[in-house]
Amino acid sequence: MPLPVLDPALYPAQLAEKIARFKEDFAAFAVPEPAVFASAPLHYRLRVEFRVWHHGDAWDYAMFNPENPREPVLMQEFAAADAAICTLMPRLRAAILQRPALNNRLFSVDFLATLSGEMLVTLIYHRKLDESWEAAARELADTLQIGVIGRSKGQKLVIDRDWVLESFALNDRQLHYQQFEGSFSQPNGNVNRQMLGWACAQAAPLGGDLLELYCGNGNFTIALAPLFGKVLATEVSKSSVKAALYNLEANAVSNTAIVRMSSEEISAALSGRETFQRMQHIDLAAHAFSTIFLDPPRSGLDPATLELAAGFDNILYISCNPQTLRDNVAALQATHRIAASAVFDQFPYTHHLECGLLLQRR
Numbered sequence: 001m002p003l004p005v006l007d008p009a010l011y012p013a014q015l016a017e018k019i020a021r022f023k024e025d026f027a028a029f030a031v032p033e034p035a036v037f038a039s040a041p042l043h044y045r046l047r048v049e050f051r052v053w054h055h056g057d058a059w060d061y062a063m064f065n066p067e068n069p070r071e072p073v074l075m076q077e078f079a080a081a082d083a084a085i086c087t088l089m090p091r092l093r094a095a096i097l098q099r100p101a102l103n104n105r106l107f108s109v110d111f112l113a114t115l116s117g118e119m120l121v122t123l124i125y126h127r128k129l130d131e132s133w134e135a136a137a138r139e140l141a142d143t144l145q146i147g148v149i150g151r152s153k154g155q156k157l158v159i160d161r162d163w164v165l166e167s168f169a170l171n172d173r174q175l176h177y178q179q180f181e182g183s184f185s186q187p188n189g190n191v192n193r194q195m196l197g198w199a200c201a202q203a204a205p206l207g208g209d210l211l212e213l214y215c216g217n218g219n220f221t222i223a224l225a226p227l228f229g230k231v232l233a234t235e236v237s238k239s240s241v242k243a244a245l246y247n248l249e250a251n252a253v254s255n256t257a258i259v260r261m262s263s264e265e266i267s268a269a270l271s272g273r274e275t276f277q278r279m280q281h282i283d284l285a286a287h288a289f290s291t292i293f294l295d296p297p298r299s300g301l302d303p304a305t306l307e308l309a310a311g312f313d314n315i316l317y318i319s320c321n322p323q324t325l326r327d328n329v330a331a332l333q334a335t336h337r338i339a340a341s342a343v344f345d346q347f348p349y350t351h352h353l354e355c356g357l358l359l360q361r362r
Helices: 011-029 083-097 131-144 189-203 219-227 238-250 263-271 303-309 322-332
Strands: 035-037 047-055 058-065 068-075 106-113 119-125 147-152 155-159 163-170 173-180 209-213 231-235 256-260 289-294 314-319 336-344 354-361
Touching: 011 322, 011 336, 035 189, 047 068, 058 083, 083 106, 083 119, 083 131, 119 163, 131 147, 131 155, 163 189, 173 219, 173 238, 189 219, 189 289, 189 314, 189 336, 189 354, 209 219, 209 263, 219 231, 219 238, 219 256, 231 238, 231 263, 238 256, 263 303, 289 303, 303 322, 314 322, 322 354
Parallel strands: 035 336, 119 147, 209 231, 209 289, 231 256, 289 314
Antiparallel strands: 047 058, 047 106, 058 068, 106 119, 147 155, 163 173, 314 354, 336 354
């Protein structure tokens, strides 16, 4: 498919098609009417990556046509990007063109913004970066009031810090999230906030303790933790665990433990098949788990995790792939029914759709 046409007039009909497809896909499971959370039709992406297309002494931001990957699509702005990114794009380009140490063999530019107004820019090169690059990058950061990172093969030079701090209000709380450059964070900030709100609304009456798999930087963990007695969350990425621990402290969440474990490992630990040094400080017997929260990769749940989930009264499941979600729901159909559903349009003008289900024991 070519790059999508970002026309707000087309958006409602495109979203309606996605919702209809979701209902059709899950009709066999008696899915309740989904809550629908639309995106802003423009300026919704907080993370954007561009190639740099050089021509003579100048360059432009570029993306590539998926139907012809060698064909660059040059752009002065990108209407899907957060408004702050769009405002920064021409200023950054002009500032780099004025500084040969930054312009020389620049290959790509990545932007990471937040709803709270922070900005981090990563400049990626096909050359080794030196002191002259660092001096020019520091000047750039001061001039534009942004964070700057330089990358080349085997190199990463950080001006000030390699993360942003996201902050926003949710359910009378002000939440704070450290987001590292290069690590996963939700690209559509406003839809993410709606996802958190829906998940909290489903979790509020459940009680007991929570087990969360694939917790990332604690995006859902921080929001859900006050609704449960205790929370045990797992994640395999070192940088995400580091951010999650920071976020627990930044949000004064004291009832949550995070361990660096895969879903297969936590399944083995909870079933008693294996013991792990990393869980020495966790008293599993002291937890009264009522709910498991899942936000897995596109591949969905492996058989061991499906077996683990089937043992919980409540399964709160966020999915970025309706097809694998449908397969997982089919596998759980004998023990659980769908009690609530939602769709979250993180990626307007594409076929992608995030889904949320609350499954409860029959």
